[in-house]
Amino acid sequence: xxxxxxxxxxxxxxxxxxxxxxxxxxxxxxxxxxxxxxxxxxxxxxxxxxxxxxxxxxxxxxxxxxxxxxxxxxxxxxxxxxxxxxxxxxxxxxxxxxxxxxxxxxxxxxxxxxxxxxxxxxxxxxxxxxxxxxxxxxxxxxxxxxxxxxxxxxxxxxxxxxxxxxxxxxxxxxxxxxxxxxxxxxxxxxxxxxxxxxxxxxxxxxxxxxxxxxxxxxxxxxxxxxxxxxxxxxxxxxxxxxxxxxxxxxxxxxxxxxxxxxxxxxxxxxxxxxxxxxxxxxxxxxxxxxxxxxxxxxxxxxxxxxxxxxxxxxxxxxxxxxxxxxxxxxxxxxxxxxxxxxxxxxxxxxxxxxxxxxxxxxxxxxxxxxxxxxxxxxxxxxxxxxxxxxxxxxxxxxxxxxxxxxxxxxxxxxxxxxxxx
Numbered sequence: 197x198x199x200x201x202x203x204x205x206x207x208x209x210x211x212x213x214x215x216x217x218x219x220x221x222x223x224x225x226x227x228x229x230x231x232x233x234x235x236x237x238x239x240x241x242x243x244x245x246x247x248x249x250x251x252x253x254x255x256x257x258x259x260x261x262x263x264x265x266x267x268x269x270x271x272x273x274x275x276x277x278x279x280x281x282x283x284x285x286x287x288x289x290x291x292x293x294x295x296x297x298x299x300x301x302x303x304x305x306x307x308x309x310x311x312x313x314x315x316x317x318x319x320x321x322x323x324x325x326x327x328x329x330x331x332x333x334x335x336x337x338x339x340x341x342x343x344x345x346x347x348x349x350x351x352x353x354x355x356x357x358x359x360x361x362x363x364x365x366x367x368x369x370x371x372x373x374x375x376x377x378x379x380x381x382x383x384x385x386x387x388x389x390x391x392x393x394x395x396x397x398x399x400x401x402x403x404x405x406x407x408x409x410x411x412x413x414x415x416x417x418x419x420x421x422x423x424x425x426x427x428x429x430x431x432x433x434x435x436x437x438x439x440x441x442x443x444x445x446x447x448x449x450x451x452x453x454x455x456x457x458x459x460x461x462x463x464x465x466x467x468x469x470x471x472x473x474x475x476x477x478x479x480x481x482x483x484x485x486x487x488x489x490x491x492x493x494x495x496x497x498x499x500x501x502x503x504x505x506x507x508x509x510x511x512x513x514x515x516x517x518x519x520x521x522x523x524x525x526x527x528x529x530x531x532x533x534x535x536x537x538x539x540x541x542x543x544x545x546x547x548x549x550x551x552x553x554x555x556x557x558x559x560x561x562x563x564x565x566x567x568x569x570x571x572x573x574x575x576x577x578x579x580x581x582x583x584x585x586x587x588x589x590x591x592x593x594x595x596x597x598x599x600x601x602x603x604x605x606x607x608x609x610x611x612x613x614x615x616x617x
Contacts, residue, residue, distance in 0.1 A: 213333035215393060216342055219326065220349035222388035226289070227350045229296075229381020231357020232364070232374040237299070238444045239460070240371035247305055249444060253576020255308040256440055259316030260569030264562060266320015271558020274325040275551065280395040281332075284325035286386060292318035293382035300375035316565070323561035328553045329393070331545040339545060343538040344482040348475060355471035362464025415555055420614070421547050423607045425563055427494065430600035431536055432567025434501050434593065438529060441575030442508070443467070448579065449586055450512050450522060462519065470526035474534055481534040490546075491608035493539035498597045498604065500532035505594035512587045
């Protein structure tokens, strides 16, 4: 049995392109740095800098504004033979390093907005290029596993970064050093890309240079993709709550044994738990859902999001065991994200013509800009309201999943009709 398992593992691992493994290593180091800041940035800006939760939400939404520009330009650059995926990715990591340094120097709302505008630009350039490289390096039979490996590296890095950040804050008591570490991690990623990543096959096989405007117009005529985008925006709004609003809710609203919210170390452990579950379940969940259609896998993810938001409401309103309910919610969110990310990226890859993957992933990444521009201010507003609104806010998200599921079923009908022709 052991020899059989080793044989299966050795036969599967070589099918993953070396570019994916190199990118996974770089993404791991980058996400370690991101883990130092991702869940603690809102707490720092509200509780240390002294900004309101609403103003922080608005500032974070500014990243989506520049992110829209970055995603549009980044998608076209990634598809260009004159520029390509690799240079776009190098530019993205350099810009993100600068943004982290600006965050480290933030002491008012204006600087926070500037930092988020720079950060959004870096994120905008990053996602179309990196997803296109992974898509180019994948084959149909192992596409979901290939994207799952990338997400596994992201989650492993985040888990380590979040855990280390909690201990670092407890020791030195300064949040600003977290952003310095994040900047260093982006520079490490830049070096790995520069040394180990080359442009992938989309530029090699593209015989006709597609006009950028015509390429974008072709995407907007793809009804299947537009329906997917409508559903995907719901998922990105949900994810935005985990990354920015939920840590602040735990800190200021979820009370168990004292009259204050969870301590930073407790929040660190909760989100480390969330990522550990995501790491452990990523490949098994991907394997289990491989037999399902992409729309069914996304529907499963939506149902899990609904359950998770319901548990967050319980964690804030229960009279005891609040931390247990919070941990259960984050565990469910881990399964929701693990079922969402590989299927969503694989679906985009299958819908996109090979020489337009950068543009398709650019629009897919725009969902994140739209989702975060809605989710951050909405969540910040909710946390500035009376407690009853802040608590019931999560129930509204749980109910909204029904609309996302309806859209996914419509997409499934479109895809089924096309397959029947």
